[in-house]
Structure formats: C-alpha cells, structure tokens
Amino acid sequence: MDLLERYLAAVQQELPKEKQQDVIRELKANILDQLDAQQAQAPAQSDEEHLLQVLRELGPPKQIAYQFHPPQPLIRAELMPLFRFTLFMVLGIIFLINLVQSTLLWLGHDQMGLLLLLKHMAGGFIRDAVFAFTAITLGFWAIGQEQKTHCAAQKKWNPLQLPQLNQSWQRIEMGDIFTDLASYLFLLMLIWYPVWGEAAMSVELSMSSRFLLQAFSPLLLLGIAVSLWQLKQRYWTAALLKCNLLLNVLLVSAILMLAWVSPFFIGVPEQLPWMTAEQLERSITISLLIIALFPGWEIIRDWRRLPRL
C-alpha cells in the first residue's frame, strides 16, 4: 500500500490546499473499492499488480488533480485578441525606445563598439519587457475578473445597435488601430524622453527641435484619443473620418515643419563611426519627409472616401 500512499501524496501536491483533504479522502475510498473489485475478478494476481492496474487506469497524478480542479486561465478567452495586440504594441514601443536610447548613447561615445551597443539595447529591452509583460497580464486578469461580475449586462445587448455599413472599407482592422496607437505613444514618449529618460546624455535635441516637438504633444494626444475612439467603435463614420483627416493634415504640417529645423541635435561629434554629423542631419530630414508620406497617403484616402459616406 506504500505505492497507493505515494500516488495520493503526488495528487495532493497538485491540488489547492482547501481541496486536498477532501479530494484525497474520497479518491482513496474509490481506489480501495476498485481494488476490491479487481481482486474479486482476478484472485490469482497479487495486490501489487492490482494496484498498479488501478493506478494506470486512473492516470498520472497531475492529470487526475487537473480533472478534480481544472486550472483557470489568467486571461479570459474573449480578451485574448486585445491582450495579444496590446502586448505586441507595448513590446514594439519598448524595443524602439531602447533602440533610440542606445543609439543616442552610441552617438555620444565614439569609443562604443557595435557589440556594446547591442548588449546595451538587449539588456534594456529584456528588463522593460519583463515589467511590461507582468503589468499587462495583471491588468487583463483584473479586467477579466471585473467582466465576470457583469455578464448579465452583456446579455442585454441590442442587435438593432449593429451598424449598417455600406462600404467594405468601413470596418477598421484591430491591427491598424494598434499600429496608430503604438506610433503616437512612441512619439510622445520620445518627445518627452529628456524629462523621464536617463538625464546624462551627451547628444540632445536642439532648442528649436525640442520646442517644436513638445508643441506637437497635444496633436499626438488627439491621435491617441482618435485611436481609442476607433477601438470602441470599430468602423468609419463621417465624423470619425473627418476627425482622422484633420489629424493627418496637422501631422503632415508638423512633420514638414520639423524636417526644416537645423540643427536637429546638439552635442554630436563631428565624425561618427559610420557618418559625419552633417550626413546625420540630412538623413533625419529625409527620414522625416518619408514619415510624412504615411499620413499624407491617409489624407488622400480619407478625402476620396468621405463623399461615399
């Protein structure tokens, strides 16, 4: 019977404390009944053989404990798509922020090699990603717990509130919303980096570029608000389209203004490992012009869509 006690102890180990005593007491009684029946059917076999057969039929301790107490997932199934998008968005932002942090550090230290740059970037990313993953998971767990108590309200939804969409493009993909949201959040964090980031930086934004960027913050907040509006109402209406159009016009103007600012950075060494300071400034201008093409394209798209709504 030592084997039976070992089995019961292994099952007990997998159960929550409040269920252990009761489940094990009952499981033991059931196994003993099963053994009696086995012995009556095949008296020639030894007790050990009977017990082995019964335990094999019951299954491994973990499996039987799982059947008695099925684990509850941390994230509810219906929240999983939103959880995944949020996680990817935040991890993306963290990666970009770390890329910028490390690049600024690299620009200011002409002795810093590529390996050191990668090490700095990877270290920072892993540290921030672990924190973000924990925070997001706990956040979604709390939302799931909250929703459990409001199940009745969800049953009262009115099918007549479903939107009547005449154009296939009116549906907004979740991926598009999160891409926009990630971009606005990233830019906002980047602009205010000198306030929340590591203070000791040898390379900094110039006075005029910093002033312009900080003046654009309300625009980015408007962008975040529009994205959240899209998350709540996942289809284009005339009002939402107009709002997006206005936002993109303002964004293009802001990016173009920024592209003409010179110098963009101060404190950059004349000769960097891979380019000169002048080449760096020129590449920033070109990058900004390319970035302006994205909201520019959305302006043309929304302008053409608006009359069809």
Add this chain to the structure above:
Amino acid sequence: MTTAQLDKMRLELRRGVLVLAVLSSLKAPHYGYSLRKQLQDAGIDIDEGTLYPLVRRLADQGLLDSEWRQGEGRERRYYQLSEVGSSLLAQLTQEWQQLNKALGPLLEH
C-alpha cells in the same frame, strides 16, 4: 480522419451525455465505484479519472447532495440528486428527448 481526431470528437460528443447519465443514475444514492458499475452495466463505459472528478464538480454546483457513510469496514462518500439536480435533470431529459427525436431522421439520411 485520424484516430486522434475521432477520439477528440467522441470525447466532445460524450461529455454532455455523461452528465445526463450520471445525474440520472444518482436518483438513488451511490458511491464512486457503485456508480461506475451501474453505468457500465447500462452500457456506458467511463474511466475513473473522468467519473470521480465529474461527480465532484456536479456536487460543487449544488446538483448533488453527499454524505460519508461507513459500510463493509470502510468509509464511502455517497452521492444523490439534490432538489436543484432533480429539477435540472427533468429539463435536461426533455431537451435530450427533443434532440434525439430531431437527430434520428437526420442521421437516417
């Protein structure tokens, strides 16, 4: 179709029916092994690893009453339908009969 797919679908098909079979068998009091024996005799084979936890879950939901009794020199936990369980069983039986009636002609095609 692979054996694994067939097993999975059989499991899904049996899951709901087993609840009905267990509730129905527990109109009279039974302990774990005697319940399994009764189901087996009726032609429903269910392994212990599934049956015992299922009975406990039904009891946790208030569908079964349970008590420990001494018998044959051993203690056993006996289960029996509670009032809530009886009412649910009546509704489920009606549902099952309707489904069975509707499904019969479909399967004959």
